[in-house]
Amino acid sequence: MEQMTTQELNLVILPNGTLHLEWMDTRDAITKSSGLLQKEIFERFADNTDLWLLFLGFSDPQISLPPSLDYWRRFSGAFARKLCQTPDLEALRDRVKISITEEELKTHLAFAPMMTGAEYLREELLEAQWTRLNQAFSLAIQAYEGSVEDFIRTYSPNAHLVGRIFFHLVENKNHEYPFAFMATYTTRLDRQGKSKHLPLKHALEEYKKDNEKLLELLTTVHLAEKGSRLIGELLETGELFHPLAWTSAEAFAFLKEIPLYEESGILCRIPNWWKGKQSGVRLNFSLGDKKPSLAGMDAILSFNAQLFLGDTQISEEEARRLLSESEGLAFIKNRWV
Structure with a gap:
């Protein structure tokens, strides 16, 4: 029996760089949630070509979409995440400008799937669409009378804007407690549009007569x-409001939860070595490097094995210490891994 065809929504890049949506026949099964989302995307595209891409970025990533649409959902989703993680967004409103780096553009370009008009996909086109996302948000929030958070929740009910709380983790010279943690909050923007960080304990003094504002801050x-x-214990004991010296185990427990904090709307300032790609351990093994002085198997074969952490050679003792840390941080060659 011949399989029935249905239609799915695909994104097409026109020669002039315009993004266009078209319904195309497919034999693939489409779930109800995916079908409804595709219909909503198309209706928004037909109604307002400036805002549909913003809606796509906030759409539920768990709902499957055709590859071309999913690609642009990931692209516009990066804009949506950066927007939600912008400090003082409510004060900035239409003046906010979300940036994208050249490296990020290259990454998006490298992971583009096959789509109609893919030959027109360039970094310049991606950058132009990013600019349109900025413009679309700016114009929309100007016309919106409510808060920025309420506006964003019309697109994504579960979205959380970043608050005014920051978590900081820095390295410490104390060998017993090699890390220091502190929570801060930002003051409201001044007339120059700037804010400053204060230790969170100052909030207790600032809002001691206004419990509602303190709860809003937190x-x-x-x-x-x-x-x-971890955060529950810090709140219960009150330690969250004071600088803390941490062991490597405590710091590791904190670092593992960074995605949770950021999803909740807390910005985290952490060491760069945790943000970057984890350094892998590799083994360099060379055979027969030395010229044999005498004939014989033992003389012919010479071995030279070297262990590297990233690009840095490590000793056997350091390797054993690293292996002993089945989960946690180890200080190797003057850096934490």
């Missing part, structure tokens, strides 16, 4: 607390 912390035993 909203993102309480969101994180729901999924973090």
Whole structure:
């Protein structure tokens, strides 16, 4: 029996760089949720070509979409995440400008799937669409009378804007407690459009007569607390409001939960070595490097094995120490891994 065809929504890049949506026949099964989302995307595209891509970026990533649409959802989704993680977004509103780096553009370009008009996909086109996302948000929020958070929740009910709370983790010279943690909050923007960081303990003094504002400030912390035993304990003991010296184990427990904190709307300032790609251990093994002085198998074969952590050679003792840390941080060659 011949399989029935249905239609799915695909994105087409026109020669002039315009993004266009078209319904195309497919034999693939389409779930109800995917079908409804595709219909909503097309209706928004037909109604307002400036805002549909912003809607796509906020759409549920768990709902499957055709590859071309999913690609642009990931692209516009990067804009949506950066927007939600922008400090003082409510104060900035239409003046906010979300940036994208050249490296990020190259990454998006490298992972583009096959799509109609893919030959027109360039970094310049991606950058132009990013600019349109900025313009679309700016114009839309100018016309919106409510808060930025309410506006974004019309696109994504579960979205959380970044709050005014920051978590900081830095390295410390104390060997017993090699890390230091501190929570800060940002003051409101001044007339120059700038804010400054203050230790979170100052908030207790600033809002001692306004418990409602203190609770509002700590909203993102309480969101994180729901999924973090660590934050729950810091809140319960009051240690969250004071600088803390941490062991490597405590720092590792914190670092593992960074995605949870950021999803809750807390910005984290952490060492660059954790943000970057993890350095892998590799073995360089060479055979027969030395010229034999005498004939014989033992003389002919010579071995030279070297262990590297990233590009840095490590000793056998350092390798054993690294292996002993089945989970956690190890200090090797003057850096944490």
